[in-house]
Amino acid sequence: MFEGIHFEKSKTEKKLTSRKISYENAMERGYNVKAITNANFSISGSVDAFPKPPVSDFAMAHLYFMEDFDRFYYQKHSYTERWNFNSFIIAYTYFGTGILRYAEKEYNLSKGDGFYINCNNYHYYEAISDVWDIAVLHIGGPLLPYHHGQFMQYTSPVFHEPLTGIVQEHLETLLGLYSQPILNRDWLASSCIDGLLNHLLKTKAMEAVKDSVMPENIRYLIKYMERNFTRPLTLDFLSDFANVSKYYLSREFKKYTGFSPNDYLITLRINKAKFLLSNTALPAIKIAHEVGIYDKNNFTNLFKRKTGMTPIQYRNSH
Numbered sequence: 001m002f003e004g005i006h007f008e009k010s011k012t013e014k015k016l017t018s019r020k021i022s023y024e025n026a027m028e029r030g031y032n033v034k035a036i037t038n039a040n041f042s043i044s045g046s047v048d049a050f051p052k053p054p055v056s057d058f059a060m061a062h063l064y065f066m067e068d069f070d071r072f073y074y075q076k077h078s079y080t081e082r083w084n085f086n087s088f089i090i091a092y093t094y095f096g097t098g099i100l101r102y103a104e105k106e107y108n109l110s111k112g113d114g115f116y117i118n119c120n121n122y123h124y125y126e127a128i129s130d131v132w133d134i135a136v137l138h139i140g141g142p143l144l145p146y147h148h149g150q151f152m153q154y155t156s157p158v159f160h161e162p163l164t165g166i167v168q169e170h171l172e173t174l175l176g177l178y179s180q181p182i183l184n185r186d187w188l189a190s191s192c193i194d195g196l197l198n199h200l201l202k203t204k205a206m207e208a209v210k211d212s213v214m215p216e217n218i219r220y221l222i223k224y225m226e227r228n229f230t231r232p233l234t235l236d237f238l239s240d241f242a243n244v245s246k247y248y249l250s251r252e253f254k255k256y257t258g259f260s261p262n263d264y265l266i267t268l269r270i271n272k273a274k275f276l277l278s279n280t281a282l283p284a285i286k287i288a289h290e291v292g293i294y295d296k297n298n299f300t301n302l303f304k305r306k307t308g309m310t311p312i313q314y315r316n317s318h
Contacts, residue, residue, distance in 0.1 A: 001094075001168065005175045007048035007071070015044045039082040045075040045131070053178040056186050063190035064141035064197070066178060069171075071135045074098070079126035085119035087138045088148060090196065092167055095133035100125045100158065107158045109134075114167065115157045116200055118148050135171065139193055147197055153258060154204040161203065170196035214256045217242045218249075222257070222264075229268040230292035235261055269293060270306045277311055278318040284311040 018040045050069040059065045067087055071094075072078075092114035100107045100115050101124040107115070109125075117123050119138075151157075161167050174192045177185055221242045225233065238261050239246035253261045269291040276287045288299035288311075303311050 001163075002071075002172060002175065005050070005172070005179060007050055009046065009048055011046035012044050015042055017042045038084045039080065041078075041080040041082075043072075043074065043078045043080070045073045045078055045127075047072050050175055050178070059186035059190065060140065062142065063186055064139060064144070064193035065186065066174060066189060066193070067138035067140050069135070069137050069175060071133070074127035074132040074134065076127050076130050076132075078132070079124065081122075081124040082119060083122040087119045087140060088117065088144045089119055089123075090114065090116050090137045090139065090167075090200070091125070092135045092137075092171070093133070094135065094163060096127065096129035096131050098125055098127050098129070098132045098134065102157050103152075105156075107156070109158070112162055113158060113160050116148065116151055116159065116197075117157045118145065137171065137174075141190070141193070147201070150258060151197075151201055151204060154207070159200055159203050166199050167196065170199065215252065217244065218252055218256055221253075225261075225265060226268060229265055229272070230290070232292070233265055266302055267306065270303055273299075273303060273311065274307070274314065277315040284315075287311070 048071040052068060053066065055065045055067075074096075093109050093111055095111060098109045100109060100117075101122075102115070102117050103121065108128075109115070115125075159167075170192055174189060174196070177189045177192060182188070221238060224241065225238070235246045235250070239249045242249055244252070250260055253259065253264070257264060259267065272291045273287050273293075276282055276290060277284070280287075282290070284299070285296050288294065288296060293299040293302065300310055303309070303314070307314055309317065
């Protein structure tokens with residue numbers, strides 16, 4: 001695991017606590033000063049610390065990026081407690097056991113268990129076994145609050161995957177990218193983190209499918225929408241089609257898809273518009289009509305809301 005990746009190894013001679021570390025001491029020892037703000041901790045054990053990579057201002061403003069990566073070998077009862085910390089953590093257990101307290105719930109963690117949390121929220125994690133071998137990846141990026149909000153629709157921040165799975169593959173790829181100065185590294189690293197985040201989202205979605213089977217009328221309605229999204233499909237029509245009230249439909253549709261019926265319909269239309277803009281020479285107003293949107297200004301506003309660009313900007317960039 002992590003073959004060929006350079007780490008800076010260190011071991012605590014005695015218990016390291018937040019009470020004993022001043023701002024000046026942290027600077028002298030090379031600790032992440034940001035990480036000890038609004039935090040209590042008591043740590044013993046050792047750590048493999050990945051040298052913090054330089055990240056461009058552009059990446060911090062527009063992309064996903066890595067802030068820190070450490071593989072901790074916590075001794076029993078080592079803990080970290082933190083709040084109001086502007087970062088996100090993806091942690092993953094290789095050996096041993098620990099606990100996580102987050103969003104007023106407690107979770108037990110063992111081999112193959114990980115968690116994805118927003119550090120602005122109160123969180124606490126502690127080693128329960130004699131040694132807890134856990135990787136902690138801190139990431140940043142302007143879209144993370146929204147992505148994490150989607151992830152937490154499934155209520156639990158905890159995920160599980162075998163050590164040979166995609167999470168480990170992405171972690172090794174990410175550290176490999178940051179291990180050497182290569183052209184477009186910030187973009188490649190952002191793409192890797194995006195892949196990891198969406199894998200976690202997909203994993204949660206698959207778990208939800210196992211736990212809750214989508215009703216047949218909702219499933220049939222989705223197929224109908226995907227084949228007829230250019231038609232004028234109102235919420236009243238869709239609820240009649242599914243034979244439920246529109247209030248019930250809105251709640252159940254979002255429960256199983258993460259979208260409201262209208263937002264799902266708009267997404268289908270904009271995705272088709274993106275394809276036509278990239279692969280045909282049709283004018284934007286013609287494309288709007290092709291996907292079922294007959295007001296030019298409305299089309300432009302919806303397209304920009306979904307993509308961050310106007311239709312013409314999107315065509316020029318593709």
